[in-house]
Amino acid sequence: MNKEKQWPLWEVFIQSKTGLPYKHAGSVHAPDAEMALQNARDTYTRRGEGNSIWVVPSDAIIASNPADAESFYEPGNDKIYRHPTFYVMPEGAKHI
C-alpha cells in the first residue's frame, strides 16, 4: 500500500455550547486544516451538536502512557490535605 497518498489524520474536538469544555469526538482525514474543519463539521455535527470545533494534527498530540500511570500520578496520591474534607472544622461553624 502506498502510505504517502493517505491524507493526514486530525483529531476533532467539539464544544457543544459556549462556556463548555471542548470534548474529543473522533478523527478525520484531510489534506489541510481548512478541509479538516469542513470534514469534521460534516462528520460530527450534522444535528447542531457543535458551537465550535478544534482540529489538531493527530501526530501533534502527546499522550501519557497508561502503563506508567502508577508512577506518573504517584506524587499526587499521598497529599490528601489538598482536599477540603481533610480539615477539621469547629462544631457550629456555618457556610464553610
Added chain:
Amino acid sequence: MEKKNPEDSFQVKIDAEEKIEPKDWMPDEYRRNLIRQISQHAHSEVIGMQPEGNWITRAPSLRAKAVLLAKIQDEGGHGLYLYSACETLGISRDELIEQLHSGKAKYSSIFNYPTLTWADIGAVGWLVDGAAIVNQVSLQRTSYGPYSRAMIRICKEESFHQRQGYEIMANMAKGTLEQKQMAQDALNRWWWPSLMMFGPHDTESAHSAKSMKWKIKRESNDELRQRFIDKTVQQAEVIGLSIPDPDLQWNEQRKHYDFGKINWEEFTNVLNGNGPCNKQRMANHIQAHQNGAWVREAAMAYAEKQKNKKVPA
C-alpha cells in the same frame, strides 16, 4: 513488586467493566478481533449506502428525497466514526479499504440484496436498520472505548432511520391494494435476510466465545435475534402486514415468539459472494475509490504547495 501476567490484568479490567483505551496493553487476538468486527461494521455502513442510493432520483416526493439523502449521509458518517475507531488500533484507512477490496474484510451480507421497489426503502429502514439498532444498542457497552463511543453516537442518530422506514411501510400499507401488496412483497423479501444479520446460531458462531469473554460482544447472536423478532411482530400487526413465517407463534412459556428455520445455506452463499448484488456493490466501491484518486492527490498537492509558500514569511 510482583509481576502479573498482562493477560490476567487485562481480563480483570474487562470483568470490572473498565473500558480498554487505544494505548492500553491488549492481547493481539483482542486487537485482531476488534479490527475484524469494527472494520466489517464500517464497511457495512458504507456499502449500505448503495441499495438506498438506488432510489434517490426516484423518491416519490421532495420530502421523501430529502429524508433519504439525509439518511444516506448519516450512513456515510457512521462508516467514518467506525473507521476512526478502528484506526486507533493501529491499522490505516488505506489498509482497511484495501482489505475490503481484496475481499479479506467482509461487510453485512444484507446489502447484497437489491432494492426493487420504493417499498424496499421502507423495509430497509424498518427491518435492516431495526435489526442494526438492536445490535448496536447492545454494543454501546462493548469493552473497547473508541468503539463504544462510536456506537453511542450512532444509536442517537439511528432511530430516525428506522422510523422513516416504518412510516413508508405504514403509508403504503394503507394505500391502494397495489401499494399494500408492494409493501407486503418487500417485507417478504427482507424478513429472512434481516434475521440473518445477527449471524449464525450461537452454537455455530466462530468468533463468539472469545468476543463474549472479552466483552467485545455483550449479548449472543440468538439473544439479539429474538429481541428483534419480539419487537417487530407487533409493529407488523399495527400496519396490517404479515410476517412471512408460518411457524411464527407466541410461546407463552418462553415469553418469546417461536419462529421457523433460517435458511443458512442462503446466508453462506451470499456471504461467499454469490448474492444477487455482491459483484455490483464491490465494483461500485472500487470504481468510486479509483475515480476519486486524482481528487485526493490534487488536494494533497495543493496543501503541500500552500505549506511551502508560508515557510519564507
